[in-house]
Amino acid sequence: MKNIEKLVRPNIWALKPYSSARDEFVVDDEGNEQPLVFLDANENPLGSVGSNGANNRYPDPYQRKLKEALSALKNVAPENIFLGNGSDEAIDLLFRIFCTPGQDRVLVTPPTYGMYQVSADINHVAVDQVRLNEDFTLPVAQLLDTVGQHAYKLLILCNPNNPTGNAIASTAEFEQILQAFEGVVVVDEAYIDFADFASMTALIDRYPNLVVLQTFSKAWGLANLRLGMAFASAPIIDLLNKVKPPYNLNGVTQELGLQAVQNVAQKDAFVASIRAQRAWLYTQLPLFDFIEKIFPSQTNFILFRTQQPNELYNYLVQHQVIVRNRSTQPLCEGCLRVSVGAEAENKRFIELLKSWELL
Ligand SMILES: Cc1ncc(COP(=O)(O)O)c(C=O)c1O
Incomplete structure (x- = not known):
């Protein structure tokens, strides 16, 4: 059992979080004889100039x-779930909870998602790197070392x-890494729905530092909605809740997130279609002599290496x-990364590669 307290910034551990109106009175209006009268949060009692669900x-x-x-969908208890304004919010909060600016260090494995470095820089946290093979x-051996x-x-x-x-x-x-590492291991599974392996959410009960x-x-x-999830042991989720706005x-x-979760079939259909389009792109990209290497993908994008990346871009x-x-x-x-598009978009992309080859 890792000692989470030892990892947390002392000021965050000691923090007394803001108590909002909806912390102090939790709405449960079922079974009330009269509707609740809310005079506690300085809201507008008359209504809203908004629409589409934006209310007062x-x-x-x-x-x-x-x-x-x-919780039902992911088989993870509600107390092990944090929701943020995109997963980028969770990344930033993790830095603010665990890393004292100008003092602590984190480890990343480039090439990887750029926000880890940016969040570290914003929080004035030093980043060490172990490059991928x-x-x-x-x-793994080098990382453990x-x-x-x-x-x-x-x-x-x-x-x-x-x-x-x-x-x-x-x-x-x-x-192996989770057992050896004394700090918090963050596994970003933004693309897990497209992968043919399982999520690591099943491991959060066994690893309090995951x-x-x-x-x-x-x-x-739902990129436009900005909705991200973090799954972790209850002590880490409590810390995220304590520090978040x-x-x-x-x-x-x-509300829209709830509607989405009730329509998993649509998400699954998207994934099936994108995976089929990804397979089609894998039949097309090898036909071009100027593409030197096409990397395998478990995601909704494909990385490929070409001789003239800037010119082709x-x-x-x-x-x-x-x-x-x-x-x-x-x-x-030499690498470009192409997202798997809709069928017509992928065809257009491949047609352009054909015309580029003829230049
Ligand atoms: C690996 C990875 N993590 C996180 C994100 C950001 O996700 P969100 O839109 O939930 O902030 C992205 C977006 O491209 C990503 O590629």
Whole structure:
């Protein structure tokens, strides 16, 4: 059992959180003879100039209904779920909870998602790096050696990884790391719905230092809503709740998130379709001589290496198709990352590659 208290910034451990109106009186208007009269939160009693569900009342600060629905879907107890304004909010909060600015260090494994470094920089936290292997898998022995050299607060791993698309390690290797690492292991599973391996949420009961991040921005098609999930032991979830802004998720997001969770079939259909389109792209990309390598993907994007990434990127932009140029990332020399689009978008992309080849 890791001692979470020892990892937390002392000021955060001691923090007395803000107590909102909806903390002090939790709404439960079932069985009341008269409707509740809310004169506690300085809201507008007359109504709202908003529409589409934006109303005059503050939302549930702990998103209980949404968490209950998610709990059933993810097989994780509500007290092990945190919901944030995108998973980016959870990443930032983890830095603020565990890392004393100018003092603590975290460990990341490039090439990986850029927000870990940005969040670290914002919070004035030093970042050490252990690079992935050439095939983008985790160098487990080297990582274990490195984590033993310093009392790192966070180790942030992305699986499947962005921008490479692959599974970086097996579950057994993740468990080895969880056992060896004294700090908090954050596993970012933003793309897990597209993968053919299971989420690590099943492990949170066994590892109090594990945080699993997921998001509604990808498979669920709700990037615009900004809704992210963190799954972890109750002490870590309590800390996230303590530090978050009181009403971090607005009521509209909570309601639309709930509707989404009640429509898993639609998400599953999206995933099936995107996986089929991904398979089609894997039949097309090898046909081009100028593409030197196509990396395997467990996600909704594909990374590929080409001789002239900047020229190809610009050519695609000129023809209104925007991909991500990742060629300056470590180990990603020459690489572009293309999201799997809808069928017509993928066809257009492949047609443009054909015309580029003929230039
Ligand atoms: C690995 C990874 N984590 C997190 C996010 C951000 O997710 P959210 O939209 O929930 O903030 C992204 C977005 O691209 C991502 O690629």
